[in-house]
Amino acid sequence: MASILIVAEHANGALNPATAKCVDCARGIDGADIHVLVLADSPDAIAAEAAALEGVGKVLTVADAAFAAPLAAALAPQVVATASGYDYVFGPSTTFGKDLMPRVAALLGVNQLSDVMEVVDARTFKRPIYAGNAITTVRVRDGYTVVATVRAASYKAVGSQDAAPIESAEAAGGTPAHTRFVSVQTGDSDRPDLQTAARVISGGRALGSADNFEIIYDLADSVGAAVGASRAAVDAGYVPNELQVGQTGKIIAPELYVAIGISGAIQHLTGIKDAGTIVAINKDEDAPIFEVADIGLVGDLFKVIPEIKSALG
Amino acid sequence: MDKILVGLKRVVDYNVRIRVKTDGSGVETDGVKMSINPFDEIALEEALRIRERGEASEVVVFSIGPSDAQQQLRTGLAMGADRAILVEAADAVDPLSAAKVITKLIEAESPELVILGKQAIDNDNNQTGQMVAALWDRPQATFASKVELADGKATVTREVDAGLETIEVDLPAVVTTDLRLNEPRYVKLPDIMKAKKKPLDTTPIADFGVAPDDAFEVSEYAPPPQRSKGVMVEDTAALVAALKDKGLI
Numbered sequence: 001m002a003s004i005l006i007v008a009e010h011a012n013g014a015l016n017p018a019t020a021k022c023v024d025c026a027r028g029i030d031g032a033d034i035h036v037l038v039l040a041d042s043p044d045a046i047a048a049e050a051a052a053l054e055g056v057g058k059v060l061t062v063a064d065a066a067f068a069a070p071l072a073a074a075l076a077p078q079v080v081a082t083a084s085g086y087d088y089v090f091g092p093s094t095t096f097g098k099d100l101m102p103r104v105a106a107l108l109g110v111n112q113l114s115d116v117m118e119v120v121d122a123r124t125f126k127r128p129i130y131a132g133n134a135i136t137t138v139r140v141r142d143g144y145t146v147v148a149t150v151r152a153a154s155y156k157a158v159g160s161q162d163a164a165p166i167e168s169a170e171a172a173g174g175t176p177a178h179t180r181f182v183s184v185q186t187g188d189s190d191r192p193d194l195q196t197a198a199r200v201i202s203g204g205r206a207l208g209s210a211d212n213f214e215i216i217y218d219l220a221d222s223v224g225a226a227v228g229a230s231r232a233a234v235d236a237g238y239v240p241n242e243l244q245v246g247q248t249g250k251i252i253a254p255e256l257y258v259a260i261g262i263s264g265a266i267q268h269l270t271g272i273k274d275a276g277t278i279v280a281i282n283k284d285e286d287a288p289i290f291e292v293a294d295i296g297l298v299g300d301l302f303k304v305i306p307e308i309k310s311a312l313g
Numbered sequence: 314m315d316k317i318l319v320g321l322k323r324v325v326d327y328n329v330r331i332r333v334k335t336d337g338s339g340v341e342t343d344g345v346k347m348s349i350n351p352f353d354e355i356a357l358e359e360a361l362r363i364r365e366r367g368e369a370s371e372v373v374v375f376s377i378g379p380s381d382a383q384q385q386l387r388t389g390l391a392m393g394a395d396r397a398i399l400v401e402a403a404d405a406v407d408p409l410s411a412a413k414v415i416t417k418l419i420e421a422e423s424p425e426l427v428i429l430g431k432q433a434i435d436n437d438n439n440q441t442g443q444m445v446a447a448l449w450d451r452p453q454a455t456f457a458s459k460v461e462l463a464d465g466k467a468t469v470t471r472e473v474d475a476g477l478e479t480i481e482v483d484l485p486a487v488v489t490t491d492l493r494l495n496e497p498r499y500v501k502l503p504d505i506m507k508a509k510k511k512p513l514d515t516t517p518i519a520d521f522g523v524a525p526d527d528a529f530e531v532s533e534y535a536p537p538p539q540r541s542k543g544v545m546v547e548d549t550a551a552l553v554a555a556l557k558d559k560g561l562i
């Protein structure tokens with residue numbers, strides 16, 4: 001029977017929702033035995049969350065102070081040690097997985113399959129290239145360990161089950177001293193998370209300043225949406241980098257995506273292809289964003305946003 | 314610090330609208346504009362700034378690719394790199410093999426810092442830098458938006474999903490670039506002339522003794538599913554009504 005090891009992503013003692021989406025992807029491989037590996041300074045609560053994900057057969061943990069921060073150089077040797085004997089090693093296609101998994105793949109002597117969006121069969125997968133402008137079908141040679149990152153936006157989080165067994169795995173030890181965590185600076189967490197929110201409202205260069213961008217936050221708050229942005233808005237300093245949506249930002253799949261004052265460059269559109277309904281508000285009727293929008297409105301955002309606010313009451 | 318090694322991949326220019334060949338055998342690249350991968354241009358810019366601050370003495374650019382990749386290396390030399398190495402490969406090179414070749418270049422050149430783009434915008438793999446760091450058994454600082462060097466260490470700010478993470482790594486190390494690290498300079502005409510005299514060495518990839526990995530076989534290239542054309546609404550009231558209709562607000 002095929003065996004799959006999924007490397008869990010977590011922060012502040014909680015499992016990242018991308019892990020549940022990796023499990024969904026892994027379930028596409030018929031009859032596979034799915035295990036989740038939790039590497040943390042104190043893994044117990046995270047492991048309990050992972051054990052309750054539908055389809056997980058076992059959770060493995062290694063507790064080590066060196067795993068307190070998600071440093072690829074510290075985690076990769078442990079993943080490689082635990083992965084021996086597994087046919088597949090999966091991680092999420094988040095910055096955590098993108099940083100770690102290629103290091104794991106190289107140590108295992110294999111290439112990585114990046115951004116898996118569909119499992120065709122046990123050896124055949126689909127993945128996007130050229131910013132999603134082409135989809136390739138890739139067959140992996142038999143007997144070759146499949147190290148892959150899973151494009152979370154292509155999958156749903158699995159449901160829950162009675163807890164699977166949790167065991168501690170053998171510690172590989174020998175964490176390198178050459179890489180040290182210093183700090184992480186994160187935005188406010190009162191608003192819905194951009195990666196998992198059902199609704200997202202994004203602003204672009206047209207907002208013109210950080211002050212003006214407040215009307216996007218305000219509109220988002222009034223409908224319980226997360227806030228996103230184009231690269232131009234991030235580059236101009238209107239909003240922090242973690243709000244960037246697109247090829248080099250976040251790939252998201254909300255039910256509702258509202259693009260305000262965003263032209264619709266291909267690099268931006270890559271990030272929203274899986275959205276349920278796309279709404280575009282732009283004063284230029286020829287803006288490319290209208291080619292993908294389900295509902296478009298030509299107008300000046302500084303006029304339209306207040307009108308929406310008052311229509312919502 | 315003496316040397317910085319920078320990779321420049323030749324890719325389809327980011328402004329080109331990519332089209333899949335009608336027979337599904339690949340992506341149309343005939344007669345299409347080719348450029349330095351944008352992330353690699355940022356990598357080179359960072360290396361040049363480090364050298365200009367007096368924190369490095371030499372910037373060496375390399376490319377693994379077809380003989381035409383000389384154009385991108387010449388552009389790199391015109392931007393200010395000191396010399397260039399082309400590892401000539403007629404066929405596309407997989408990330409692991411590329412990482413093995415780069416590790417051999419590192420053995421020969423002994424750089425203190427290797428700066429690569431975080432991903433190439435053709436295959437969007439985002440693997441090579443991390444693989445080089447693994448094979449070299451050295452630190453990796455990926456998705457960098459700020460790099461500071463002092464006392465044999467690099468302090469690197471990384472763009473991560475949660476925000477900005479800062480790590481400290483001992484040199485030598487691999488850094489991969491994110492978009493906001495810097496804005497690459499424009500090449501001026503006199504620099505293009507000067508670049509013609511700078512050394513550019515070519516070695517066939519076969520000389521590196523790296524066997525290509527053919528475990529991945531692409532059986533089909535397909536255009537992405539198209540979203541069907543939507544509706545245009547006249548005014549805000551119609552927009553809000555349409556959203557309420559769909560139960561979205």
Ligand SMILES: Cc1cc2nc3c(=O)[nH]c(=O)nc-3n(C[C@H](O)[C@H](O)[C@H](O)COP(=O)(O)OP(=O)(O)OC[C@H]3O[C@@H](n4cnc5c(N)ncnc54)[C@H](O)[C@@H]3O)c2cc1C
Nearest residue numbers: 204205206230231232246247248249261262263268283301
């Ligand atoms: C390698 C690479 C990676 C990239 N990755 C990303 C990425 O991940 N995400 C991303 O977003 N971009 C990315 N980009 C950048 C992308 O190409 C575009 O430059 C960017 O998305 C443009 O942002 P924008 O739409 O906000 O700005 P613009 O293109 O300047 O568009 C502004 C829009 O606002 C409209 N407008 C102006 N005033 C008003 C008003 N008062 N009311 C209504 N509308 C108004 C204009 O008509 C225009 O359509 C990348 C580029 C490269 C080269």
